[in-house]
Amino acid sequence: GAVVSQHPSRVICKSGTSVKIECRSLDFQATTMFWYRQFPKKSLMLMATSNEGSKATYEQGVEKDKFLINHASLTLSTLTVTSAHPEDSSFYICSASDLLGYEQYFGPGTRLTVT
Amino acid sequence: GENVEQHPSTLSVQEGDSAVIKCTYSDSASNYFPWYKQELGKGPQLIIDIRSNVGEKKDQRIAVTLNKTAKHFSLHITETQPEDSAVYFCAGRNSGNTPLVFGKGTRLSVIA
Numbered sequence: 001g002a003v004v005s006q007h008p009s010r011v012i013c014k015s016g017t018s019v020k021i022e023c024r025s026l027d028f029q030a031t032t033m034f035w036y037r038q039f040p041k042k043s044l045m046l047m048a049t050s051n052e053g054s055k056a057t058y059e060q061g062v063e064k065d066k067f068l069i070n071h072a073s074l075t076l077s078t079l080t081v082t083s084a085h086p087e088d089s090s091f092y093i094c095s096a097s098d099l100l101g102y103e104q105y106f107g108p109g110t111r112l113t114v115t
Numbered sequence: 116g117e118n119v120e121q122h123p124s125t126l127s128v129q130e131g132d133s134a135v136i137k138c139t140y141s142d143s144a145s146n147y148f149p150w151y152k153q154e155l156g157k158g159p160q161l162i163i164d165i166r167s168n169v170g171e172k173k174d175q176r177i178a179v180t181l182n183k184t185a186k187h188f189s190l191h192i193t194e195t196q197p198e199d200s201a202v203y204f205c206a207g208r209n210s211g212n213t214p215l216v217f218g219k220g221t222r223l224s225v226i227a
Contacts, residue, residue, distance in 0.1 A: 006158075034214055043204065043219045044159070093158050102147050102166070104215055106158040 002028045004096050006107035013084055014115055021079045021110045023094030029074040030096035034104070035067075038091045050077055084114040117142040119207050121218025128195050129226050136221045138205035139187040145207040148188045149215065150179060153202045162203075163190070195225045 003026040013019045023033060032051050036044040048064075050056040050071035058064045066088075068080040077096075081088055095106040118141040128134045140148075146167035151159035165172045165179045165188065172179050176195075181188040188207075192199055202222050206215040 004158075043217050046214050049214055095158075101210075103161060103164065104149070105161060106151070109156070109158045111156070 002026075002096070002098075002103070002105045004030075004094065004105045004107040006094055006110050008110060009108060010111045010113075012113045012115060015085055016083055018080055018082045019084060019112060021081075021092055021094075021112075023077045023079070023096070023107050025075050025096045025105075028096075028098050030077070031074065031099045032097050032101065033071055033077040034095045034097075035069060035077075035079050036093045036095065038093060038109075044093065047079075081112065084112075086114045088112065089114045117145055117207055117209065117216040119205060119216050119218045121205050121221060123221060124219065125222045125224070127224045127226060130195060130197060132195055134190075134192045134195050134199070134223055134225075136190045136203055136205070136223070137187060138189070138207075138218050139185075140207045140216075141186070142207070142209055143183075143186065144209040146209060148179070148181060148205065148207045150177075150190045151204045151206065153204065153220075155201075159204060192223075195223075197225050197227050199223060200225045 005024045007022045035047045047062045048056040048058045050069050056069035071077040093109040095104045097104045121138045149164035152162045153159040163177050165181050176193045178191040202220045204220045205218040208215045
């Protein structure tokens with residue numbers, strides 16, 4: 001299957017600071033990328049959908065000014081958590097699909113801890 | 116919109132036995148149904164998928180069946196091994212590049 005990477009795998013930041021998470025498709029062009037958040041022992045919660053070169057579409061209840069998503073190229077999307085608070089601590093996972101759009105491949109996830 | 120229900124939430128089987136996880140969906144227009152395996156601290160891994168023009172698909176010890184009339188699909192794992200222990204998620208969607216709708220997951224434990 002296709003490979004999606006995320007960086008960093010773990011990050012600890014202080015309250016009030018911002019942190020950027022990168023998502024890369026390594027062997028295919030990702031027309032669409034998705035960002036999810038996952039709480040312990042829960043399913044994946046979709047945060048936003050981004051298409052290359054377009055503004056991201058955010059799910060209801062997700063603050064677009066707090067979770068900034070950029071999908072500037074066909075292989076890279078970034079999620080920036082701005083002014084992070086302890087309640088933003090979570091497991092963030094990206095996924096990507098190509099132009100045909102059926103298969104969706106997930107990255108390994110990023111564990112964010114805000115102290 | 117689409118709603119995907121998944122059962123059971125937990126499943127324990129003896130090594131070598133079969134495991135079956137079932138999902139139902141609500142949108143009759145949905146046409147793509149993947150299954151993901153997620154190990155602790157890792158991202159979900161696509162293990163098998165099926166499209167609505169097919170009733171069954173098999174890959175070694177893993178098979179998925181789809182009943183479009185009843186709007187349900189199932190994951191079958193035969194000859195289970197301890198390394199099959201993980202959380203399994205089903206999902207569905209009705210067109211390319213729209214977000215997948217996930218079930219709540221099934222925690223499978225294979226007891227040696």
